[in-house]
Amino acid sequence: MLKNYLSEEVVQRRHKEFQQHKARTESVLSTRLYAPSNSPLQYPIQGFKVRPKTPPSSQYATPYSLALHAEQRSNYTVFLEVSKGVLKTVIPAGGAQVQGNGKSRLMMESSSLETLNELLADVSYTSTVYHIHIGDLASFQFEDHEAVFPVTIKQPQPPVLYDMGTDINSQVTITTKTFLRYPEINRLLKSIRKFYKDIEVIIADDSFKPEKITGDHTKHFIMPPGKGWFAGRNLAVSQVTTKYFLWVDDDFQFTKLTKIEEMVRVMEANPELDVEGDEMEGGCLSKFRGGFHSLPGYPQCSVVSGVVNFFLAQFFMDGLGSLMVATCGHVSIGHSGSIRHKKTNYQSFRHPGKADQKSKLHHTFFKNNLKCL
Numbered sequence: 001m002l003k004n005y006l007s008e009e010v011v012q013r014r015h016k017e018f019q020q021h022k023a024r025t026e027s028v029l030s031t032r033l034y035a036p037s038n039s040p041l042q043y044p045i046q047g048f049k050v051r052p053k054t055p056p057s058s059q060y061a062t063p064y065s066l067a068l069h070a071e072q073r074s075n076y077t078v079f080l081e082v083s084k085g086v087l088k089t090v091i092p093a094g095g096a097q098v099q100g101n102g103k104s105r106l107m108m109e110s111s112s113l114e115t116l117n118e119l120l121a122d123v124s125y126t127s128t129v130y131h132i133h134i135g136d137l138a139s140f141q142f143e144d145h146e147a148v149f150p151v152t153i154k155q156p157q158p159p160v161l162y163d164m165g166t167d168i169n170s171q172v173t174i175t176t177k178t179f180l181r182y183p184e185i186n187r188l189l190k191s192i193r194k195f196y197k198d199i200e201v202i203i204a205d206d207s208f209k210p211e212k213i214t215g216d217h218t219k220h221f222i223m224p225p226g227k228g229w230f231a232g233r234n235l236a237v238s239q240v241t242t243k244y245f246l247w248v249d250d251d252f253q254f255t256k257l258t259k260i261e262e263m264v265r266v267m268e269a270n271p272e273l274d275v276e277g278d279e280m281e282g283g284c285l286s287k288f289r290g291g292f293h294s295l296p297g298y299p300q301c302s303v304v305s306g307v308v309n310f311f312l313a314q315f316f317m318d319g320l321g322s323l324m325v326a327t328c329g330h331v332s333i334g335h336s337g338s339i340r341h342k343k344t345n346y347q348s349f350r351h352p353g354k355a356d357q358k359s360k361l362h363h364t365f366f367k368n369n370l371k372c373l
Contacts, residue, residue, distance in 0.1 A: 013164055017243075020271035021159045034065065041147045042067035043140050049152040050085075052130045066120040068113065068142055076116045077109040077142070084136040084153065085127040089119045127153045162243035169217075172260050173240045174201045177232030178250040180345075182211050187336060189215060191254040199260075202239050203250075204232035253334035262331050270295055274323040277307025291327065301328040 032047030043066055068078060080087050087106040092098060096110035096119060106123070110116040127136070132155040140147045164171050174192060178185040185203065192201060198217055205213070206223040213220040221235055237245060244267065246260060267273050291302025304327050 010163065014161055017161045017164065018159060020268070021161060023271040025159075032065075039145055039147065040068055040070040040142055041140055041145055042069060043138075043147050043149050045149055048150070049154055050125055050127060052127050052132070052134075052153050052155055055126055066123055066140065067117050068120060070113065070142065073113075075109065075111050076113055077107065078116065078120065079139070079141040080106045080108075080123065081139045081141075082125065082136050082151070084129050084134070085125050085151070088124050088126070090122045092119060125151055129153075164243055168196065168261055168264065169198045169200070171242055171264055172199060172244045172246055173242045174199060174246045174248060175204075175233070175236035175240065176201070176248050176250050177204045177229055177236060178207070179205070179226075179229075179232075180207050181250050182207075182213075184251040184336065185213065188248065188250055188252055188254075189213070189218065191252075191334075195254050195256075195258065196260070200242075202236045204236040206232055248333065249335075251336050253336045255332070255334045257330075257332045258334075259331050263328070266295065266298055266301055266326065266328060269297060270326070272324050273326055275307060275325040276301075277325070277327045295326055298328065300330045301326050 032044050034042055034044055066080075068076060070076065082104050086102050086104055087100070088102055089098060089106065089108065091101070092110070092115070095112055096108065096115050098109075098119065099107040108116060108119045110119070125136075125138070127134075131153060134153045136151040136153060137148050138151055140149070174196075176185070176188065189201065192199070193215070200217045200219065201215075202219045202221070203213060204221050204223055206225055206227045208225045210222045219239065221239070223232060223235060233247070237247075244264060246263070263276050267276055291304045293303055295301040295303065304325050306323075306325050307327050
């Protein structure tokens with residue numbers, strides 16, 4: 001047992017992290033629901049999942065929990081049919097007949113409703129195709145009644161858990177991207193170290209003539225020149241090993257209100273959150289403006305569509321609809337503004353002209369299927 005090699009403190013932290021992982025990945029849509037017997041057929045209407053090509057004898061083969069609720073008859077016959085798997089039930093000892101056991105169409109017949117329901121309760125499904133996430137539709141028939149319900153065939157994903165450690169330095173990494181702005185990035189680093197001496201800072205740099213950036217807990221990655229902001233963000237974030245990363249622009253400055261611990265506290269209290277930002281960055285896109293409602297227990301924080309430039313995240317237009325985002329007014333960061341760069345031609349890259357803008361709009365229009373910005 002791995003836990004035998006770990007301290008109880010680490011075991012407890014992992015347990016807490018796993019509970020938050022479940023809170024992030026599970027919802028009421030994972031709950032198995034059963035249709036009431038206003039129809040004589042009882043069947044799952046939601047939440048039935050199986051592993052791909054997992055045999056019924058495995059612990060992962062879950063029974064359907066099917067049942068028939070019908071008036072007295074001399075005989076009861078039901079049919080089950082699927083298209084991407086096979087159905088099995090127990091072999092009856094007597095008083096019942098089963099045809100198609102281990103095939104895609106299963107017939108069960110008995111003069112005893114109790115016996116038939118015992119057979120139905122033991123029906124299991126095994127997919128015959130391998131796919132990490134696909135579905136099947138099962139048909140359940142009795143006389144003139146028919147019900148169709150979904151079966152989710154999905155390969156379970158192992159949880160991704162992070163040991164939060166005991167302080168902010170093991171919980172958060174600060175990431176940024178710089179280009180031809182060494183006075184700004186050095187000023188940012190100085191402000192960070194004023195409040196966080198030991199937190200790790202990762203800098204992606206695609207300047208044409210890189211200058212050396214040194215310091216404890218500072219990693220400086222030199223990129224091919226002029227690769228751009230998104231390439232730099234991808235590089236910086238790819239080097240993060242903590243649960244959270246804090247993204248900042250290189251011309252930001254930490255102040256006494258830049259309290260990373262507060263951001264972590266909000267994220268930990270709301271484990272379904274993916275991104276948390278401050279109110280200064282309400283968003284460049286009109287659809288990002290404004291909040292929907294406050295977070296439970298944090299009236300100064302609002303659920304929003306997205307934030308930019310200053311945010312704590314787990315991992316951007318691509319996340320809209322898949323990332324849960326909040327913005328908080330009690331945490332902020334300063335913006336120092338750019339210093340004039342007479343010799344670096346920085347402004348020509350910051351504002352490259354209409355051709356570049358047209359290319360970006362084309363890319364966004366196509367990639368994100370947008371109608372307007």
